[in-house]
Amino acid sequence: MRHNDIGAGLGRALRTVLAGLALAGATTLACAADYKILVPAAPGGGYDQLGRAVQAALQANKLADRVQVNNVAGAGGTIGLAQLINSSKGDGGALMASGKGMVSAVFINKSPVTLANVTPIARLTGEYEVLVVPASSPLKNMADLVAAYKANPAAVSWAGGFAGGVDQLTAGMIVQAIGGEAGKFNYVAFGSGGEVLAQVLGGHVTVGLGGFNEFAGQIKAGKLRALAVTAPARVPDIDVPTLKEQGIAVEFVNWRGIMAAPGISDAQRDELVKTVTQMAKSDAWKATLAKNEWVDMLMTGDEFRQYVEAEQKTVLKLVNDLGLVKR
Amino acid sequence: METLNALLSGFAVALTLQNLLLGFVGVTLGTAVGVLPGVGPALTVALLLPATASFDPTGALIMFAGIYYGAMFGGSTTSILLNTPGESATIVTAMEGNMMAKRGRAGPALATSAIGSFVAGTIGTVLLTFVSPFAVDVALKFGPAEYFSVMVLAFVTVSAVLGSSPARGLAALFIGLTIGLIGLDSQTGQARFTLGVPELLDGLDIVVVAVGLFAVGETLYVATYLNRGVDTIEQMKGSIWMSKDDWKRSWKPWLRGTAFGFPFGCIPAGGAEIPTFLSYATEKKLSQHSAEFGKGAIEGVAGPEAANNASASGTLMPLLTLGLPTTATAAIILAAFQQYGLQPGPLLFDTQPELIWGLIASMYIGNVILLALNLPLVGVWVKLLSIPRPLLYAGILIFATMGAYGIRNSWFDLALLYGIGLLGFVMRRYDIPVAPVLVGLILGPLSEQQFRRALAISQGDLSIFVTQPISATVLAITALVVIVPQAWRLVRRMQADAIGHHSPI
Amino acid sequence: MSTRARTDVGELLISLALLALGGFVVFETQGIAETQGYSQVGPRLFPYLIGTGLTLCGTWLAWQALSGGWRAMPDEAGTHAAPDRTGFVLISAGVVLHMVLIGWAGFILASTLLFVLVARGFGSTKPVRDVAIAAVLSTAVYFLFTQALGLSLPAGLFGG
Numbered sequence: 004m005r006h007n008d009i010g011a012g013l014g015r016a017l018r019t020v021l022a023g024l025a026l027a028g029a030t031t032l033a034c035a036a037d038y039k040i041l042v043p044a045a046p047g048g049g050y051d052q053l054g055r056a057v058q059a060a061l062q063a064n065k066l067a068d069r070v071q072v073n074n075v076a077g078a079g080g081t082i083g084l085a086q087l088i089n090s091s092k093g094d095g096g097a098l099m100a101s102g103k104g105m106v107s108a109v110f111i112n113k114s115p116v117t118l119a120n121v122t123p124i125a126r127l128t129g130e131y132e133v134l135v136v137p138a139s140s141p142l143k144n145m146a147d148l149v150a151a152y153k154a155n156p157a158a159v160s161w162a163g164g165f166a167g168g169v170d171q172l173t174a175g176m177i178v179q180a181i182g183g184e185a186g187k188f189n190y191v192a193f194g195s196g197g198e199v200l201a202q203v204l205g206g207h208v209t210v211g212l213g214g215f216n217e218f219a220g221q222i223k224a225g226k227l228r229a230l231a232v233t234a235p236a237r238v239p240d241i242d243v244p245t246l247k248e249q250g251i252a253v254e255f256v257n258w259r260g261i262m263a264a265p266g267i268s269d270a271q272r273d274e275l276v277k278t279v280t281q282m283a284k285s286d287a288w289k290a291t292l293a294k295n296e297w298v299d300m301l302m303t304g305d306e307f308r309q310y311v312e313a314e315q316k317t318v319l320k321l322v323n324d325l326g327l328v329k330r
Numbered sequence: 331m332e333t334l335n336a337l338l339s340g341f342a343v344a345l346t347l348q349n350l351l352l353g354f355v356g357v358t359l360g361t362a363v364g365v366l367p368g369v370g371p372a373l374t375v376a377l378l379l380p381a382t383a384s385f386d387p388t389g390a391l392i393m394f395a396g397i398y399y400g401a402m403f404g405g406s407t408t409s410i411l412l413n414t415p416g417e418s419a420t421i422v423t424a425m426e427g428n429m430m431a432k433r434g435r436a437g438p439a440l441a442t443s444a445i446g447s448f449v450a451g452t453i454g455t456v457l458l459t460f461v462s463p464f465a466v467d468v469a470l471k472f473g474p475a476e477y478f479s480v481m482v483l484a485f486v487t488v489s490a491v492l493g494s495s496p497a498r499g500l501a502a503l504f505i506g507l508t509i510g511l512i513g514l515d516s517q518t519g520q521a522r523f524t525l526g527v528p529e530l531l532d533g534l535d536i537v538v539v540a541v542g543l544f545a546v547g548e549t550l551y552v553a554t555y556l557n558r559g560v561d562t563i564e565q566m567k568g569s570i571w572m573s574k575d576d577w578k579r580s581w582k583p584w585l586r587g588t589a590f591g592f593p594f595g596c597i598p599a600g601g602a603e604i605p606t607f608l609s610y611a612t613e614k615k616l617s618q619h620s621a622e623f624g625k626g627a628i629e630g631v632a633g634p635e636a637a638n639n640a641s642a643s644g645t646l647m648p649l650l651t652l653g654l655p656t657t658a659t660a661a662i663i664l665a666a667f668q669q670y671g672l673q674p675g676p677l678l679f680d681t682q683p684e685l686i687w688g689l690i691a692s693m694y695i696g697n698v699i700l701l702a703l704n705l706p707l708v709g710v711w712v713k714l715l716s717i718p719r720p721l722l723y724a725g726i727l728i729f730a731t732m733g734a735y736g737i738r739n740s741w742f743d744l745a746l747l748y749g750i751g752l753l754g755f756v757m758r759r760y761d762i763p764v765a766p767v768l769v770g771l772i773l774g775p776l777s778e779q780q781f782r783r784a785l786a787i788s789q790g791d792l793s794i795f796v797t798q799p800i801s802a803t804v805l806a807i808t809a810l811v812v813i814v815p816q817a818w819r820l821v822r823r824m825q826a827d828a829i830g831h832h833s834p835i
Numbered sequence: 836m837s838t839r840a841r842t843d844v845g846e847l848l849i850s851l852a853l854l855a856l857g858g859f860v861v862f863e864t865q866g867i868a869e870t871q872g873y874s875q876v877g878p879r880l881f882p883y884l885i886g887t888g889l890t891l892c893g894t895w896l897a898w899q900a901l902s903g904g905w906r907a908m909p910d911e912a913g914t915h916a917a918p919d920r921t922g923f924v925l926i927s928a929g930v931v932l933h934m935v936l937i938g939w940a941g942f943i944l945a946s947t948l949l950f951v952l953v954a955r956g957f958g959s960t961k962p963v964r965d966v967a968i969a970a971v972l973s974t975a976v977y978f979l980f981t982q983a984l985g986l987s988l989p990a991g992l993f994g995g
Contacts, residue, residue, distance in 0.1 A: 046379075052665065056380075071987060072987065075740070077528070077531065077738055078528050078532055081531075082740075114528070158789065160786065165519070166517055166519030167519040191517075192783075195655070197655040197660075201654050205471060295671075326870065327518075327519050495908075497906065498896070498905065501853055504888045505853075505856075508860060511882055515878040517872070549926060550923060550926055552957075553919060553923060553956050554918045555919070557957055719957050720953070720957035720959035721954060724954040724957070724965070725972060727929070727953050728949060731946070731949065732946070739988075741938060744930070744937070747930070748934070756849065760849060761909055785874035785875060786874035
């Protein structure tokens with residue numbers, strides 16, 4: 004036992020020293036609640052940034068006493084999803100960062116658990132997809148791209164992220180909307196948005212897909228031409244025509260939000276919705292959105308639950324149409 | 331001239347007390363995480379991101395860049411001393427470096443890697459300063475076909491790391507290739523060889539495999555077979571500094587390693603591992619001491635170490651000029667830029683000259699700090715070897731398990747770590763080299779994906795590999811690498827035969 | 836080339852294991868759905884090639900094992916004569932127990948136990964010293980990573 008005391012004492016001393024070093028953020032006196040946010044991806048990615056931003060905003064607004072972020076990476080987020088469902092049932096303090104990518108990963112990875120098993124709390128942010136070509140490309144708008152595709156579907160290569168991810172879903176929806184066969188388009192999957200950017204800039208592929216922020220710098224610099232953005236209507240800071248404007252009835256938003264554990268009581272759920280809504284309306288959150296150039300897409304409670312249900316249906320149909328789910 | 335002025339004003343930014351201090355913290359932290367197996371710069375920067383949100387962006391980015399190239403400096407230390415690569419880019423260093431250590435030459439091995447890192451880092455920064463736009467244009471010419479050709483070249487040259495027996499070396503390479511197959515196929519989204527285990531869908535983490543094979547396997551092997559009363563590992567023999575001969579044998583590999591590393595850093599999906607393989611193969615071919623390779627040749631440490639550091643500076647070029655991350659760490663540094671509302675790319679040089687040039691200037695300073703920090707540390711590191719064996723290996727395993735567990739807080743990765751450790755133990759026992767496993771694991775998935783991407787773009791037309799000029803050139807070089815030594819040997823044998831026929835007469 | 840009188844069982848077993856692995860890879864590959872898309876090359880080609888390569892390597896090594904032993908083996912007969920099985924078992928136990936305990940007992944306790952067992956496996960005869968160093972080291976690592984870097988490691992029994 005003795006060494007444990009020594010260990011604990013040393014731990015206290017270390018903790019004090021490190022707390023100064025760590026800039027861990029002010030500890031508040033207001034005792035609200037403890038939360039654990041499960042981030043179903045490695046540090047640094049989109050889910051992680053969202054989870055940590057929520058952590059900071061909850062603490063800054065004194066809505067929570069202690070917020071812990073826990074990374075459980077793997078399989079497009081389905082490993083984290085399974086962990087939340089299996090080990091936090093009924094825990095009103097267990098949250099998880101989630102989003103559209105997870106909806107499709109569940110189907111593609113044949114995950115035994117789905118988003119139907121968790122309690123949706125709020126959609127927070129979203130990003131529109133954009134289609135880009137190099138500045139030197141002969142394609143000037145969507146009509147050119149559609150014409151090129153119709154002339155020879157195989158010759159049009161669509162570059163985006165991994166198979167079954169949001170980029171391929173977007174491309175598949177567009178192909179369906181212009182009368183092509185969803186499974187029949189030359190999609191080339193790359194490892195990251197950065198690789199897609201390089202391939203488009205180098206002119207190795209016909210068209211690239213990705214989140215608007217990934218290409219924003221190059222679009223502004225005039226090295227890439229944005230053919231279309233998947234927003235429902237023109238977005239103030241994005242000077243790119245929408246697909247709808249160009250006669251293609253496709254809308255797509257890569258949303259991200261917060262889910263809670265399964266099996267929590269209605270009171271617990273309402274409490275969480277209230278807290279997250281308060282956070283999402285705070286100045287601290289608005290500042291975070293502005294700094295990261297995230298689009299505010301707040302949607303909460305029952306409305307969000309129905310939205311997630313609808314998303315699951317559309318995405319399932321889409322991945323089937325695309326031939327991504329085998330056997 | 332304009333560049334020079336910009337650089338000078340950059341030094342004014344980098345030399346402020348705050349930025350100097352943050353740079354110092356960055357490179358020191360980088361050295362530390364580089365030394366620890368399983369804890370890498372990408373993870374470190376990612377975890378520091380939220381804590382630094384309120385920092386001044388220039389200072390924070392100077393610190394992050396410092397962590398990145400500091401880790402490349404530090405990664406070689408455990409490779410050399412303990413045969414446990416701190417980073418995947420220092421796998422090759424472990425081969426010759428650890429043999430040097432075993433012969434009591436840990437000091438010179440550490441010194442040549444520190445000085446080589448400094449030389450490469452500084453040349454890399456000079457290139458970053460003056461040739462950025464040109465080099466980036468070349469990097470963009472690399473599409474899937476070009477990458478695949480480079481992979482072919484890499485596969486051909488890795489024969490240098492196969493070790494004493496081609497049969498066992500190839501077996502090890504194929505084991506690595508097999509491990510690389512595990513996971514989702516990124517072109518079709520299908521699971522391959524995952525046996526229904528969801529944890530395997532993302533494939534095996536290279537860090538877990540490297541740490542398992544080297545750290546856990548080595549620990550088991552040493553405890554089982556080599557632990558006979560000797561309490562410390564290898565005692566130093568001779569000077570801990572480099573001799574005149576060491577210098578003579580090191581400087582050319584440093585420069586050649588830099589020449590391999592920098593361009594690979596610039597191209598997306600290039601990474602720091604492949605240039606270290608190429609550098610090693612080249613040094614082995616060119617060295618007058620090629621018999622020493624595999625037994626601790628200093629060239630085999632100097633070249634690859636320079637290569638991995640040069641690639642770290644190369645990585646920053648497409649990141650700053652295009653906003654194009656080419657490695658995992660670069661991707662996270664990109665996230666750091668975005669956290670401050672900055673978008674790296676051509677416009678950043680115009681809108682944020684102070685930040686960019688301050689960052690570049692800080693790299694010159696950072697490299698000097700690293701050299702000043704690491705050279706005296708050589709003496710300290712070497713003393714690590716005099717820690718009693720039980721404590722040293724016990725400590726290594728604590729860090730190894732923490733690194734594996736920290737990836738996703740799952741016991742599954744610890745089970746994997748032990749399983750791979752057992753594999754490493756058996757391989758070590760039967761003299762099957764472990765480095766080719768990692769080579770296969772790195773090159774296999776990359777080459778398969780690039781091959782299929784290239785063919786998708788060409789609609790199944792194989793000629794794309796020879797009709798694209800860069801790809802064709804690389805393949806031609808590959809052919810030369812294979813044919814020339816054989817032809818040379820043939821000519822020599824014919825000459826010898828001719829002399830043999832003539833002499834009796 | 837030194838020819839040994841008897842075939843090394845270990846060498847033969849490893850060769851056969853490689854052969855079996857190669858066969859397994861080829862077999863499993865048949866279960867992958869072939870979707871070539873426009874590249875004419877699907878997800879099966881590389882697994883087939885790699886499986887075949889493994890099989891060839893296994894055959895090559897098995898032939899070597901049966902015809903005088905693997906080639907170019909270093910002379911380590913002395914080293915391998917008397918393996919320290921206790922050391923091997925203790926270290927394995929350390930790693931496995933760490934895996935089992937980390938979730939429940941927490942990082943600090945699990946790592947302390949790992950350290951002590953590994954040190955013991957290397958023949959340490961000073962358990963008190965080992966425990967002390969282990970506790971200090973794992974506590975320091977724990978707080979360094981959880982407090983300074985925000986990495987989450989399980990607190991286990993120490994946590995609330």
